[in-house]
């Protein structure tokens with residue numbers, strides 16, 4: 293009897309018209325409805341937040357990447373001002389570059405256009421600026437992440453070029469050796 297009294301005090305208008313069993317049925321239906329609404333919204337919310345998070349992250353990253361990455365210069369400290377290249381070859385530097393390349397690079401790179409592990413070096417000084425090459429070979433990782441052409445190469449080569457811990461002078465000498473390989477005299 294106490295149950296009936298409680299129900300009628302909670303919902304007097306409904307209870308006035310309904311008997312005890314009908315009331316119970318309605319309560320069960322309401323409980324179900326409320327429960328499934330909760331599940332649906334809980335699931336829905338969760339889904340929309342996980343969906344939204346990566347979309348926001350990529351749309352926030354893209355504009356900064358596009359504006360900050362210069363495909364002609366690459367990323368790093370080298371630029372048009374601090375890398376000087378003569379029209380003629382510096383044979384001493386090229387010879388030093390060939391030596392260090394023999395130790396650190398030629399296991400993956402041929403001097404022809406043919407790919408070994410990485411792309412062949414023939415023509416690289418015509419495709420790329422000397423400062424792009426120096427930025428890349430002294431610190432490949434950030435550029436592989438951003439440069440569209442390096443990403444295309446990565447897809448072909450399936451290997452990320454490792455950081456070979458070159459000092460600036462070694463990098464500059466290797467550029468001179470690459471120029472020699474491309475026919476600069």
Ligand code: HEC
Pocket residue numbers: 393396397398399400401409410411412416419420425428429436442445446447449450451452453454456458466
């Ligand atoms: C373990 C193999 C490996 C070694 C060692 C290596 N590279 Fe690479 N290199 C690659 C791969 C692979 C790529 C293509 C980009 C990528 O997937 O990271 C590449 C790309 C390059 C490119 C860009 C070529 C282009 O046509 O745009 C240059 C320049 C380069 N490497 C120079 C060097 C130099 C200089 C050294 C030595 C100091 C060196 N690499 C050592 C694997 C290597």
